[in-house]
Amino acid sequence: MTQADNTVQTRWAVLGPGAISRDFVAGLRASQHGVLHAVGSSSAERAGAFAAEYGAAASGTYDEILARDDVDAVYVGTVHTTHADLAVRALGAGKAVLCEKPASPTLQEVERILEVAARTQRPFLEAFKTRFGPFADALRELVAGGELGPLERVEGAFGFEAPTHEGRLFDPALAGGAILDVGCYPLALAIDLAAAAGQPIDAPDYRGFDAELVAGVDGWATAVIAFGTVTAEIATSVVEDLSDLAMLHFAEGDVLLPNAWGSRTESPSRIIVRRGAEERVIEVPVVQPMAAEADALSLALAEGRLEVPQMPWSHTRAAARVLTDWRAAALAG
Template sequence: MPPTRWAVLGPGAISGDFAVGLRASQHGVLHAVGSSSAERAAAFAHAHGADAAGTYDEILARDDVDAVYVGTVHTTHADLAIRALEAGKAVLCEKPASPTIADVERMLEAAARMRRPFLEAFKTRFGPFAQTLRDLAARGELGALARFEGARGSAATTRTGRLFDPELAGGAILDIGCYPLALAIDLAAAAGEPIDAPEYRRFEAEPVGGVDGTASAELAFGRVTAMIATSVVQDLPRVVTVRFAEAEVVLPNAWGNRTESASRLIVRRDGRERVIEVPTVQPMAAEADAVSLALAEGRLEVPQMPWSHTRAAARVLTDWRAAALAR
């Protein structure tokens, strides 16, 4: 298959990580960079070896771009992704796809209408670690999946910028609370539980400057209870516990990082402990390659993060954040 020619939209920090990760890709190359500032785009292109740079409109008008990575702030995702899809490009959109379920539905409608792949960039969905967890939930060898307990939180060094700007949909829920939520959805779906109509049991939040600084949620996907916490003002334990009827699986670090996926699972059963070590992947390269394969095979969705999971996450994030901001 010919290499996928990627354009980055939004030359920020996470886009830089994507450009570096793309070097490990099997099927893609960085070809172009778009920005609201042509000068910033040119500087990013020079730093990462892209052949072309320009404004968003200039890059989306090019016929030598196959796919785009949207790495801008949350509130601009929907507009850029829809413009890219309508320009005939596949889209890898940084998580969360958008702050509201309504905008996510618009994005998916555009992808379906234009027959172009769309993937929400949850890098934690890719590689042997994620697949091992799905297999444990699906096979039932540990009994029925019963409970998920996970958190992701870190104290920001300053309380300024995007994370603390209400106009840019700042706050913990959208920025990092989406990670444990997406993992709970993945495991519940693998276990055969419904994910499209969760039962909301509790939403809590502590606002900081108009955004959710710390938040927690208890909800249920069918028979699976999910306990989730997140924060941008305090560090939270990275350990995730997945409880089954006959055992529990402890993930010392479920999230990995932007260069390497997680690799270690601990299964505790009948007073014994079994450690599972799996190979890692470059997660940003893996998600890019998943889009390339979808393009080559004529698919609109990627199995590791199907649209039903994007919808499910967007629905909970929308409602959780509305409850948090109503306080």
């Protein structure tokens, strides 16, 4: 890592020059501590084109980029099924890793990543952009503060109607489907808030799974899961638009999140708190969430930490456990 004006500066490489990586580069440009330095791909030609478009100094195959000593951190933006191998290779090469969610389609593969991160003493962060910024902080504070009594239930849905039933989303070989692509977001929210409420997240009680297969993948799915005394009711789809309103039910009131997931460029900003006949609106500042997660990893690297508090490894494990079991139930019919 380099120092400029006493500010941490991380030299990033993007692995996988696809659509999500373009959004990450936009976030990186808005970050305080990161700069795009290199691009890696299975195709050196594709990497070179992406690097030229976005002004990266270096490009090449994955192995060529990981062998460079002027890369501090990598962003893994490839398809789900390649995340684990690339993350492990990058960690083994001494790089910090920000891996797009889900870290991998199975808990076993996620454990493999975390074991290598611990052994190599390199930071690893699963890229749940919704975990970062004033909105996420305010929700944790509401839960932990006890203003509305104990948290009892989290309701959330994330779904959209894909224009076609082709490509990555509908390819079983690439771990397509709604659960891994967007169902992970309401799950990650439930895990975060259950933990903030002091409830265990490592022994989920599955109350019910349901799903419908489309082109061999979970086109839509629902889950009811208890984390201690907090119940999560989750829905997801890639064949139907679902409301992005999430609700938190407490013993003494409710919290409405009208735009729970935000976008790749702006975090949510509005929280509605209802207690009896009273209602108040909390407005929080908006951040560029992909910039925020990149900066969080940069600071972990600079400070010698392996984990980022907004998305610790225990939460990555908890999410992977549920996603693995939920998806297995869905594909089993």
